[in-house]
Amino acid sequence: MRLLLAKYRHVFNVGLQNNLVYRWNFAMRAIFSLVHLAFVFILWGAAYQGETHIGGFSLEQTLTYFISLLVLQFFIGAFSEDYEISEEIRSGLINQFLTKPINYFVYRFTIFVSARLVSGLLALVPLMLCLPLIADYLTFPGETWRLVVGLPAAFMSAMIQFTIAYIFGLLTFWFLEIQSFVILSMTIESLLGGQIFPLDLLPPTIYRISQFLPYYYQMYFPAAIFTGRIDYNSAVQGLWIQLFWVFALLVMAQLLWRRGLRQHTAVGG
Amino acid sequence: MIHYVRLWLASMRYSVVRSMMFRADFIMWSMVELFWMGVNVAAIAVIYQHTDSIAGWSQYEMLLLVGTSMLIQRLLMGIFWSNLFEMGRNIRTGSFDFFLAQPGRLLFMVSTRKLDLDGLANVVVAAAIVVFSARKLELQPSLTDISLYLLFIGCGLFISYAILLLLASVSFWTIGTKGVEGGYFTLYEFSRLPKQAFSGVANVIFVWILPTVVVSNVPSRALISGFVVSDTVWLIGTTLAWLALAIFVFNRGLRRYSSASS
Numbered sequence: 001m002r003l004l005l006a007k008y009r010h011v012f013n014v015g016l017q018n019n020l021v022y023r024w025n026f027a028m029r030a031i032f033s034l035v036h037l038a039f040v041f042i043l044w045g046a047a048y049q050g051e052t053h054i055g056g057f058s059l060e061q062t063l064t065y066f067i068s069l070l071v072l073q074f075f076i077g078a079f080s081e082d083y084e085i086s087e088e089i090r091s092g093l094i095n096q097f098l099t100k101p102i103n104y105f106v107y108r109f110t111i112f113v114s115a116r117l118v119s120g121l122l123a124l125v126p127l128m129l130c131l132p133l134i135a136d137y138l139t140f141p142g143e144t145w146r147l148v149v150g151l152p153a154a155f156m157s158a159m160i161q162f163t164i165a166y167i168f169g170l171l172t173f174w175f176l177e178i179q180s181f182v183i184l185s186m187t188i189e190s191l192l193g194g195q196i197f198p199l200d201l202l203p204p205t206i207y208r209i210s211q212f213l214p215y216y217y218q219m220y221f222p223a224a225i226f227t228g229r230i231d232y233n234s235a236v237q238g239l240w241i242q243l244f245w246v247f248a249l250l251v252m253a254q255l256l257w258r259r260g261l262r263q264h265t266a267v268g269g
Numbered sequence: 270m271i272h273y274v275r276l277w278l279a280s281m282r283y284s285v286v287r288s289m290m291f292r293a294d295f296i297m298w299s300m301v302e303l304f305w306m307g308v309n310v311a312a313i314a315v316i317y318q319h320t321d322s323i324a325g326w327s328q329y330e331m332l333l334l335v336g337t338s339m340l341i342q343r344l345l346m347g348i349f350w351s352n353l354f355e356m357g358r359n360i361r362t363g364s365f366d367f368f369l370a371q372p373g374r375l376l377f378m379v380s381t382r383k384l385d386l387d388g389l390a391n392v393v394v395a396a397a398i399v400v401f402s403a404r405k406l407e408l409q410p411s412l413t414d415i416s417l418y419l420l421f422i423g424c425g426l427f428i429s430y431a432i433l434l435l436l437a438s439v440s441f442w443t444i445g446t447k448g449v450e451g452g453y454f455t456l457y458e459f460s461r462l463p464k465q466a467f468s469g470v471a472n473v474i475f476v477w478i479l480p481t482v483v484v485s486n487v488p489s490r491a492l493i494s495g496f497v498v499s500d501t502v503w504l505i506g507t508t509l510a511w512l513a514l515a516i517f518v519f520n521r522g523l524r525r526y527s528s529a530s531s
Contacts, residue, residue: 032455038471039458046324046466047316054319180297187304196312201319 015114075120076158078165085169141228173260194220324466336398347388421488441522
């Protein structure tokens with residue numbers, strides 16, 4: 001067991017160092033996200049003109065939701081894991097893992113965790129600089145249960161995000177190019193994951209349906225817990241559905257991996 | 270002039286043949302763009318479930334604005350995007366040499382080598398959204414109004430082209446230009462907002478300094494409430510200014526280009 005942990009601890013350390021190299025990429029991304037936040041502020045500011053509440057929430061609450069999304073994204077979002085995995089399969093780099101006592105999924109997940117640690121902390125820097133501008137809009141509910149339920153929800157969201165990206169990466173076993181699949185799914189994720197608008201603004205039936213889809217648990221769910229958009233009962237109920245999706249996706253990933261390897265030809269050279 | 274039209278037709282033919290070779294690809298990418306447009310339309314539908322106006326714009330006025338913004342973007346995607354996007358890469362790898370040896374003005378050859386048919390296919394969808402909103406608003410534009418709208422769309426296309434050219438020309442100075450795509454999309458997002466929503470610093474940056482808002486707002490307003498001289502002058506002036514700047518920067522950068530060894 002200790003040996004096992006030591007193995008992936010090294011992977012984690014290498015992942016940290018590798019990702020620190022890309023700090024400017026993350027910084028650039030964080031800046032784009034802040035500009036996007038300006039878009040969100042202007043759009044929702046205009047939508048709230050003449051309304052004190054939309055869907056039962058004030059402007060401050062809605063903006064807090066979007067700010068939380070931004071922070072969460074850098075801590076739990078999958079960025080380019082799908083392309084990296086795809087590239088490793090295509091280029092044959094993956095072959096080295098097949099002959100070593102390393103589980104490829106755990107290996108990639110460890111790198112993902114280290115990468116998000118780096119990008120999450122780096123994204124906080126520009127956000128802190130902007131804090132004086134946005135502090136007035138921040139309003140969080142003070143209940144502690146939100147933290148207790150929200151943190152595991154955020155962790156499971158990260159697992160869902162990563163596993164979906166992993167699955168898309170594995171599609172390379174069958175398809176030459178996965179970019180169009182990834183972007184197509186990104187569109188659905190951004191809509192049903194609550195990045196365009198808080199999902200609770202959807203008509204009730206559609207909102208109810210969305211709660212059974214994995215997208216709901218990618219981003220909206222933890223953000224909604226932290227920012228007070230869902231109550232205790234729905235949060236606890238949601239955790240179970242989220243847990244189901246984590247397992248379902250893990251099983252699917254494992255299945256695809258096995259099937260994919262049968263397709264895979266390792267070429268020497 | 271005829272020479273250039275023929276060159277353009279030749280690249281068009283080449284692009285069609287290419288797309289037909291990769292049919293599945295064409296369908297997938299058309300779907301991608303269609304879905305993105307769907308997201309934007311859905312966003313409007315949802316927000317207007319809870320409010321009657323965004324900065325004084327009604328639901329269908331807003332939809333017309335978003336449709337207009339998408340129309341320009343699809344045209345850009347279809348005609349110029351991959352050409353300029355690849356320019357950055359070619360400058361880095363030295364493949365840019367290939368264009369220097371071609372029978373026409375460099376900027377023309379660089380910008381019109383390929384067409385993306387999936388982007389162009391979705392121009393029809395974006396146009397349908399505009400027509401649908403106009404119907405819902407019970408607008409009855411005259412032929413002049415429509416021609417002006419199309420002229421304004423053309424201006425919007427060239428402004429977007431200029432911005433993209435500027436971003437791509439950065440490759441002459443730097444090595445990595447990963448931000449080009451992100452930069453364009455992040456900025457272009459603001460074209461889906463009505464001008465009246467901006468105030469303070471945001472107004473100065475996005476309405477007056479950057480052309481992001483004028484690009485979509487002027488054509489939409491012209492269609493909704495008729496032709497305004499000052500808006501027209503503003504849009505055409507902006508187009509010329511940004512094109513001039515982009516071409517200037519491109520030519521400056523070109524002087525630095527020294528190919529790359531293999």
